[in-house]
Amino acid sequence: MPTHEESTGASRTEAREEPSPGVLGAPTVAMLEAHLAPYAAHSSRSRGRRYPEPAPVARTEFQRDRDRIVHSTAFRRLEYKTQVFVNHEGDLFRTRLTHSLEVAQIARSVARNLRVNEDLVEAISLAHDLGHTPFGHAGQDALNDCMRAYGGFEHNLQSLAVVDELEEHYGAFDGLNLCFETREGILKHCSRENATKLGELGERFLKGRRPSIEAQIANIADEIAYNNHDVDDGLRSGLLTIEQLAEVELWQTHYEEARRAHPRLDGRRLVHETVRRIINTLIVDLIEATRRNLLEHAPDSLDAVRAAPPLVAHSEPIAAQAAELKRFLFKNLYRHYRVMRMANKARRVITGLFDAFTDDPRLLPPDYIADDPTDQPRRIAHYIAGMTDRYALKEYQRLFVINDQ
Secondary structure (H helix, E strand, C coil): CCCCCCHHCCCHHHCCCCCCCCCCCCCCCHHHHCCCCCCCCCCCHHCCCCCCCCCCCCCHHHHHHHHHCCHHHHHHHHHHHECCEEEEECCCCCCCHHHHHHHHHHHHHHHHHHCCCCHHHHHHHHHHCCCCCCHHHHHHHHHHCCCCCCCCCCCHHHHHHHHHHHCCCCCCCCCCCCCHHHHHHCCCCCCHHHHHHCCCHHHHHHHHHCHHHHHHHHHHHHHHHHHHHHHHHHHCCCCCCHHHHHHHHHHHHHHHHHHHHCCCEEEEEEEHHHHHHHHHHHHHHHHHHHHHHHHHHCCCCHHHHHHHCCCCCHHHHHHHHHHHHHHHHHHHHHHHHHHHHHHHHHHHHHHHHHHHHHHHHCCHHHCCCCHHHHHHHHHHHHHHHHHCCHHHHHHCCCCCHCCCC
């Protein structure tokens, strides 16, 4: 699929992705992964790629996956996709890109302590939101409503479509041709109906099995990241107050601890000190609770991990506190009237674009016009989902504002 106008002319970096062969003293895959636990995902034992390729030089298969994701067009677009606040509302609020980087940082810390594959967990973390629509969850919900009669829309499946089909960088195949384990980790959720269409990749949803430890880590790192940076952005925006957060045990415990440690601290620095302490508590608890689960179930291979119950988890007390924080954010931030106003605008933009393109596909760029009319709604969804916030707003203006070109 063609890229959107913000992303043209950015392919020079991809040319450096494949390292030159014959690197003097390059470590072998066995050396690079010698520290991994038996239950970790080893790239040398990967289920492989959809299209066979020669083995990489001086890096593992999962390192290659991570590099391809970072060099992808969809990854660059995340800089201009909403997390909670639309990009033009402020320069310091998180975007999908900064969120993905924070998830990767948290996930790598956990992976290192559990002796599992840091490269795989980083690849999954960086790719997990590649299929997200503009305007965050409001955009996703609107596009799902538009696509309800055509199979629906879900950003995890869209992320998989991006790496399997929509990226155009390689001569031999569409997509990024990632390893099975990376693709499996990207697919966090999937309905049984969609799972039946995905072959081997959908089997775990049909059989009630788990993904790798690395995928489980990325999943919880995602929650740790967005809960805490949404608190930070909510306070920065003025939509949340310190007084409101006092009712949340996880916040108040660490806020009081930070004040005792730094009695003269206030303002943004006190917020940062509190948030960093919460993140540290959540990470340490996750590592310790997961170690206990690993000792109890003693998986000796990735297959044993798949057959076990979920192994990566918080302790019950910390899980309860994290859930309380999540409920607080839903009520006080995500349902704040200012966020809801922007969400309403987002739905109008997404719905307007979809309806206009459905009524007359000739309004689409030529490469998004399907030969088979039954494929047209999905092609429209691909086009809209790939848009950044500002591109979607520009496209809406082009279609509906008389004096716009």
